Amino acid sequence: MGLESNSKLVEVLGEKGRVSLNDWKEAQWAAIKIRREPITEEELYREASDFMSLFQQAVKEAFLSDIRDPVWLKMREMLSALSISRARRGFTPTEMATFVLSFKQPLFEALKQAHGTDSGALLSDVWMTTVLLDKLGLYCVEEYQKTREAIISRQQKDLLELSTPVVQLWPGVLTLPLIGTLDSERTQLVMERLLQKIVDTGSQIAIIDITGVPTVDTLVAQHLMKTIAAAHLMGAECFLSGISPQIAQTVVHLGVKFGDIVTKATLADAFGLALKRIGLVVIKKSGE
Amino acid sequence: MERIPILRMGDVLLVSIQVDMHDRLAQTLQEELAERVVKDRARGVLIDISVLEIVDSFIGRLLGRIASISRILDAETVIVGMQPAVSITLVELGISLDGVRTALNVERGMELLASSISLRTQE
């Protein structure tokens, strides 16, 4: 889409143009300062003048309302980087979009002055720029959203890592204290990590402690069984500790066969047995 | 002809499987091991599979067979170094390698064989 022949858009954005960058910056700063966000006045001014000069360039080159056009590439890159940094700093989507949309006010003001009484031409320019700025604003929100989603999925992964640490209790003895509800996918992931850690540390014994697990279903019980079987194939032994009375009843009710698996009431009991298996004894110092 | 080397260390025969074995090569290994157990009067067989990327039912059965044959010939077999992904897959496939002893690495496998050989020697 091109500009009308009597458009004054390029003119008002030009070097001798009438768009007041300062007014726009001031307005933005005033809006943001209230929230005392971690952004400096200089930063905001720089971003605003970057936006304005990229906008000028793109409009001068070819006024296109399709922001996917290569003319807008630099603008998209700049807005994308801006959205990512603002999403990380906890700005809201509204604040992100306002950065772009608020540019309308100084721009329209300048256009109004430039066109004087020619309301037809003014309307045409205003409409064109509105469409364009709305698209840029939405683009910002989309980029913002993408960043937030990436942050959430990373946090979920971190949480999984944090909630299931494999800990070395003693050289050759690992423990995996499981906490919270186990779903099939999480169990599978955790088990793979346990087996890898067995190899990495050369541990003969791994204790899976399920004290913090309120309930297990058939699938999770089967995953536990498979892990124990897989560890056995690798040459390590798994003990299961901390089985609650409820889980014991569920397991029997579900008909899952725990067979030859070593189970202990507490992690301490399992650790005691593990030490015995690797040939260690704990002796109380005499006279103390 | 392509073959898998069998090394001797004291009472123990050492085999490290490092190639993607086709079935004939696997069969040859089984036959050669049986002969060497008798010839070298070996009391233990240690098979290192730490670089094997997969163990399918054919290789799984081969390992089981080697262990059974060796036992009849008075030698104990230990499989060492199975990777986690391989063991998870084997369990899913439904292969348990019953009667085969396992250890995490060559060192542990040798320890296991040494203590089992000295136990059997006392008998």
Add this chain to the structure above:
Amino acid sequence: MDLQSSETLQITCEEDLVRVRQATRARAVLLGLSLVNLTKIVTAASELARNTLTFGGGGTAIVATVHNGDRPGLRLIFEDHGPGITDIELAMKDGYTGGKGLGLGLGGSKRLVNEFEISSRVGEGTRVSITRWK
């Protein structure tokens, strides 16, 4: 089915089983499957290729990259013109042996993949298709 790119391998001798495993592995690496999933599909490929050779008297394996929406996957299709399977349900059971001391192949392979389809006609042959999604 969107067969994005595929290769066809002949299965006529034992060495071909190694080639099927290697082709499957190469494509799984290209797709970026996790180590566990890679190991599972290569193992399943080995089982099924051996079935094609032993019970089907040889045949072909197609190794293909497929897409389900955005999700890429690896599909393997094994075909033979052998005697076929009379009772597929029975053949899928663990511990079933096809007369030569083998077994586990079908039921076990099914557990290693996300999708498993089998069709067989007595006297005409067998076709097994497996897929593992990323």
